[in-house]
Amino acid sequence: GAPPGRRWGAGPRRRRAPGLRPGGQDGAGRIGRLLLQRLKPFGCTLLYHDRLRVDAALEEELGAAFEEEVDAMLPKCDVVVLNMPLTDKTRGMFDKEKIAKMKRGVIIVNNARGAVMDTQAVADACRSAHRRAGGDVWYPQPAPKDHPWRYMPNNAMTPHISGITIDAQVSRSLLCFQVRYAVLQGAGLPGAQLHCQGRQARQPVPVK
Numbered sequence: 082g083a084p085p086g087r088r089w090g091a092g093p094r095r096r097r098a099p100g101l102r103p104g105g106q107d108g109a110g111r112i113g114r115l116l117l118q119r120l121k122p123f124g125c126t127l128l129y130h131d132r133l134r135v136d137a138a139l140e141e142e143l144g145a146a147f148e149e150e151v152d153a154m155l156p157k158c159d160v161v162v163l164n165m166p167l168t169d170k171t172r173g174m175f176d177k178e179k180i181a182k183m184k185r186g187v188i189i190v191n192n193a194r195g196a197v198m199d200t201q202a203v204a205d206a207c208r209s210a211h212r213r214a215g216g217d218v219w220y221p222q223p224a225p226k227d228h229p230w231r232y233m234p235n236n237a238m239t240p241h242i243s244g245i246t247i248d249a250q251v252s253r254s255l256l257c258f259q260v261r262y263a264v265l266q267g268a269g270l271p272g273a274q275l276h277c278q279g280r281q282a283r284q285p286v287p288v289k
């Protein structure tokens with residue numbers, strides 16, 4: 082039975098199943114692709130935008146449809162996840178206008194860098210109760226005490242901790258070891274692509 086004073090029932094906690102929700106993603110690089118892979122079993126409708134389209138075979142494997150224009154993708158999504166780097170083009174990209182193109186009730190998840198979003202525009206949108214924001218990254222970091230995201234409603238922010246799991250520490254140490262070993266052996270750098278942006282730089286770099 083239900084715990085004393087509590088009622089069983091789906092009523093107030095009713096939520097839509099993830100499988101029914103279209104999710105959109107901006108930036109389908111290493112992290113973006115891993116996220117798409119992990120979402121696929123839930124049967125979500127997956128859309129992605131990236132300045133570079135992934136190849137057809139991988140697109141089919143991921144089960145994600147490419148959107149040429151990010152502005153055309155945003156109104157279709159219940160959840161929007163940002164996974165692109167901070168560059169001159171992406172700085173402040175998610176501003177008042179972009180956020181206004183999103184659905185009412187959208188959840189925006191920024192895993193990339195705080196500065197790809199306009200701080201005040203996000204805070205205003207969350208205050209309207211039609212937008213919710215989650216994510217791990219802030220601008221600036223550490224966030225000052227009066228940062229608007231600390232006080233906005235409808236947020237589920239973390240203080241840039243998502244990359245520091247025990248598993249990530251172990252794989253980072255392993256990568257350091259592999260790189261040192263490869264250098265000492267005179268071979269290419271196995272992890273060199275981790276430090277480069279863009280698809281053209283993803284091949285191991287030979288050491289002279």
Ligand SMILES: NC(=O)c1ccc[n+]([C@@H]2O[C@H](COP(=O)([O-])OP(=O)(O)OC[C@H]3O[C@@H](n4cnc5c(N)ncnc54)[C@H](O)[C@@H]3O)[C@@H](O)[C@H]2O)c1
Nearest residue numbers: 108109110111112113131132164165166192193217244279
């Ligand atoms: N929260 C964290 O702890 C954490 C950890 C790692 C990385 N990150 C952030 O996530 C970002 C992505 O990491 P990654 O390893 O997947 O990088 P990546 O370089 O593999 O992928 C980035 C993707 O973004 C795309 N892109 C670049 N500019 C774009 C634009 N203007 N519009 C649309 N797409 C664009 C690129 O084509 C690429 O496919 C990093 O740059 C970093 O800022 C955050």
